[in-house]
Amino acid sequence: MSENQSQTIQDYLKHIYNLTENGTPANTSLLASQLGLKPGSVSEMVSRLSATEPPLVNYIKYQGVTLTTLGREMALRVIRRHRLIETFLVEVLGYSWDMVHEEACELEHVVTDIFEARIASVLGNPRFSPHGEPIPEVDLSMPAQFTTKLGSLLPGQKAIIQQVPDSDPELLRYLRTIAIVPQKELVVLNRSNFDGNLTLSLQGQSENIILGPVITKKIFVTIME
Amino acid sequence: MSENQSQTIQDYLKHIYNLTENGTPANTSLLASQLGLKPGSVSEMVSRLSATEPPLVNYIKYQGVTLTTLGREMALRVIRRHRLIETFLVEVLGYSWDMVHEEACELEHVVTDIFEARIASVLGNPRFSPHGEPIPEVDLSMPAQFTTKLGSLLPGQKAIIQQVPDSDPELLRYLRTIAIVPQKELVVLNRSNFDGNLTLSLQGQSENIILGPVITKKIFVTIME
């Protein structure tokens, strides 16, 4: 049934999943840069993934890649493991949230179904990772979420931070120091018309914070009123 | 310094370590069968490991392989991880002792130094795995042990079980059902001169147990008096 289980393939599927979540096919060069490979290698691999029986991706030359149902399932399984492992590393082993991504990227490929089930159970079947990323359920469905990009809020709006990007350790350390963490309440005080900077007042913090759009479009919140 | 970190190499070193612990060099065919490979592949790989700079093994054609100091260190590092991971799976994740070996064989190659340090700390720096195998310290020294093969005991001797072999799940399940586990006290009631079978009385068990030499030479005990 599934002998296509190389770490390499799992990584391709995971990244294709992330790049196609918005509905548009993934393009070769972005995939290559995210995977740390050259575009030529990606072209080759992607056409191989579309030629397996059953195929894992849909691929039209020069037009990009999407996942087949099977490819998507495999991607979600890896993502579930990744986020469960991240949660486990923080909750059980006391990792800081900036150190878990890299380790999870390795572990996600070697861990068994049993390991996955055990840590899920020890953690009480968490629905979100320490960065607020949704963890696919066992049946691979995603927990419902009603989030907006922080960057799209307007002055006066109150919101609760739900999710920050998980893969940049330096950014994560910075966000931690300024108390931008999931479940934190904030109010947008100001939005610059020139550069899109937001001035934020954070729950329990006396100093306001100014964040640029490069960051605020990667942070997701739920609006409070 | 150490770019020789492939999973494959780690596995070779680990198995060479186990086969050379008794002081004799490891031979190609045994290595091959333990690694699930063909002898030709092992010959090739082993000569490559002896040709790296610095070399990881000493290899004399037709005479077998031993580890260099560096190879030994690398092997011990992997073995430390393996046994810590086995302990972790049992103690923290509730695995049964017959299921941990295989999972540890994968995890041992991808886990970071930090992971190793964290689980060691969570477990209170254990010195023995659930099967009683000694866990190398951080400095790679081995905990002192004064054990004998169960198979070499004579009738009337009392002993405490210290170590059982970890890699055969079926055997481990059997040993569990007959209560052959580390720290258990036993008395040898009889030894057959024909087949070497031992009749054992186990602490807290009403039924005596008869074990053949194939098993008893793989179980280690400390003699009580």
Added chain:
DNA sequence: TAATAAATTTAGGATAACCTAAATAAATAA
């Protein structure tokens, strides 16, 4: 000690991924 058997090595290939660089297609600008 010669003959046979067993273990080991060598030679020639295979495969999964990767790379570089040339060739081609698509997108953009003039």
Added chain:
DNA sequence: TTATTTATTTAGGTTATCCTAAATTTATTA
């Protein structure tokens, strides 16, 4: 709409690791 730039694919090569089968060495038996 043509020319140029950018993105993508293809072709030919590399590496690590494995395999099979032939050749060689060592061990065993008569």
